[in-house]
Amino acid sequence: MSLLLAGAATSASAYADSKPPVETRQGGYVALGDSFASGVGAGASSGNCRRAANAYPALWAAAHHGEPFGFAACSGAKIHDVVTSQLSGLSPRTALVSLTVGGNDIGFADVMKTCVARGEKACLESVARADRTMDHALPSAYDGLLQRVTKAAPHARVIVLGYPHLYADRACAAGMVTRRSQSALNAAADHLDRVIAGRARAHKGAVFADVRPAFAGHGVCSADSWINPPSLLTADVSYHPTAQGQRRGYLPALGTATRS
Numbered sequence: 001m002s003l004l005l006a007g008a009a010t011s012a013s014a015y016a017d018s019k020p021p022v023e024t025r026q027g028g029y030v031a032l033g034d035s036f037a038s039g040v041g042a043g044a045s046s047g048n049c050r051r052a053a054n055a056y057p058a059l060w061a062a063a064h065h066g067e068p069f070g071f072a073a074c075s076g077a078k079i080h081d082v083v084t085s086q087l088s089g090l091s092p093r094t095a096l097v098s099l100t101v102g103g104n105d106i107g108f109a110d111v112m113k114t115c116v117a118r119g120e121k122a123c124l125e126s127v128a129r130a131d132r133t134m135d136h137a138l139p140s141a142y143d144g145l146l147q148r149v150t151k152a153a154p155h156a157r158v159i160v161l162g163y164p165h166l167y168a169d170r171a172c173a174a175g176m177v178t179r180r181s182q183s184a185l186n187a188a189a190d191h192l193d194r195v196i197a198g199r200a201r202a203h204k205g206a207v208f209a210d211v212r213p214a215f216a217g218h219g220v221c222s223a224d225s226w227i228n229p230p231s232l233l234t235a236d237v238s239y240h241p242t243a244q245g246q247r248r249g250y251l252p253a254l255g256t257a258t259r260s
Helices: 002-013 056-063 079-085 108-117 120-136 138-152 179-202 243-259
Strands: 029-033 069-071 096-100 157-161 206-209
Touching (some): 056 069, 056 096, 056 243, 096 138, 096 243, 108 179, 157 243
Parallel strands (some): 029 069, 157 206
């Protein structure tokens, strides 16, 4: 289980010294957020932030190649990190901002490690702690973030993308995580998305993009999973979207939200 611990620690610590590349700090589209936005688990990535060409922001930019693009999302980022280290790419010229963040603020990595390594009881307790954080600390932090984004990019459309269910709706019969824990993890994703969606709807100019419908039937243990399964050999990408998840789950959600 030490590989799980090491993988999570690497993602969290790598963020500290990261900055958006200088040449992309001013642009029409700026992508903010954590490892779900930087593309961890979706193929080859680069730098401390582990930004991947298969990440949904990079795919969007490739399809809209005439627009300047700032890829600031970074593996391990929390809301505070986005505020302090990712907003430099925003300006009054920015037209579109995408954002996926919040999982690390509720202890996503710790919850996953607990559910894989310590059994059902500890998993459910860990999920319950995350639920309390969602209700008490996350809303005000999200409000502050969205206010800062709007202040830095007053003319931008802000798309806040949520998180998918990790497991298929039909629970796995076997594996490192029990059926009850799988259900609890999916319920926690629903809770997190409700909180994030509520804050986005309360903020003028922001739109919530729900990725769960696209990922339905494509969680861990499905015949066509778009989520990397838990593994001791690839702990650093466990529970992150695959390239298919980015391309067929997150990217269409972003596109739909830009037209809403």
